[in-house]
Amino acid sequence: MNDLYADIYEIVKKIPAGRVTSYGAIASCIGSRGSARLVGWAMNASRHLPFFIPAHRVVNRNGMLTGKHHFATPETMRELLENEGLTVINDQIVNFSEVFWNPLKEPGIEKKEF
């Protein structure tokens, strides 16, 4: 595992329950602004990791569950999000702006660049 993936996992693991973030925010945290796709690949690889990664709390900028199809079952992501108090309708998070968790705004996050 590279440090890049480690940073991604560190940030994702720090996401509080009932909150969601976007790939771009994480990508910005690690310094690669346009490398949001790397976060997606990291999430896909997170399944193979021994520890649990709340990848269901990571959605795209639109708040749409684009990666639900990559979970064990497409319903897994929605179930997990609803279990944390979030509302998901038609693969879309309701009140996304309110439940959005910005890692750049949170202290204790290793910010590479701005």
Add this chain to the structure above:
DNA sequence: ACGTTGACCTATA
């Protein structure tokens, strides 16, 4: 090694 794809984002029209 080259071309394509992918859980995306930003910019311009």
Add this chain to the structure above:
DNA sequence: GTATAGGCCAACG
């Protein structure tokens, strides 16, 4: 406001 184009890095065939 939506639609289209370009870019980014890594993995797969």
